[in-house]
Amino acid sequence: MKELPILYSGAMVRALLDDRKGQTRRVINPQPKMVTDGAILPWDGDPAALLRLLQQSKRPCPYGQPGDRHWVRETFVAFGRWETRFSDKKKRDEWHFVDMTLDLGLAYRFDGAALSASRRNGPIPEWHNRPSIFMPRAASRILLDITDVRVERLNDISCADARAEGAETYLYECYDFDYKVAPELANYRRIWESLYGTGSWDANPWVWVVEFRRITDLVQ
Incomplete structure (x- = not known):
């Protein structure tokens, strides 16, 4: 299976x-x-x-x-922060989301309430709306x-x-x-x-x- x-x-x-x-x-x-x-x-x-x-x-x-x-996989909400990382493929910095939800023992939330958190929050962890393609198995x-x-x-x-x-x-x-x-x-x-x-x-x-x-x- x-x-x-x-x-x-x-x-x-x-x-x-x-x-x-x-x-x-x-x-x-x-x-x-x-x-x-x-x-x-x-x-x-x-x-x-x-x-x-x-x-x-x-x-x-x-x-x-x-x-x-x-x-x-569906649109979901995760707790984490944004950081920039250098992409060898694109030869430039790109935003990368660091998902801290499970590491901190927090549960994922669903049916996505609209949130205002964005990349501009930088290192400050918050709840963020995340596209379905990024949903990990543990959140399904x-x-x-x-x-x-x-x-x-x-x-x-x-x-x-x-x-x-x-x-x-x-x-x-x-x-x-x-x-x-x-x-x-x-x-x-x-x-x-x-x-x-x-x-x-x-x-x-x-x-x-x-x-x-x-x-x-x-x-x-």
């Missing part, structure tokens, strides 16, 4: 904590291709066959396999048990799977909504494009579909 870090936005963290989210979709990179009449084209075959080919070509899902676990409060991994085209998501992605089932006020589309699908499209940009839904990429359950019976 492996434990892998995974990033989630604030809205998706709330969906996880509310047990409304049991799936995540992540773009397959690079996108799969197939040879047709001597031309290399985007894969347009069976998803199950594609999954087998990816595994056989040593391109398994980078987000884990059934039995592995995700520990969630959400652990997910992977139960299934498959591949599919993004636009093939079902209404049930959109709900399992944490998409709401009610309509937001908008002017371009296609009323033939279920609300959860429209809302999941908004979630997707908020992460990957305008037009990313219409690109309809192949995605990894990772299903999981939140572990609630362990003391972390």
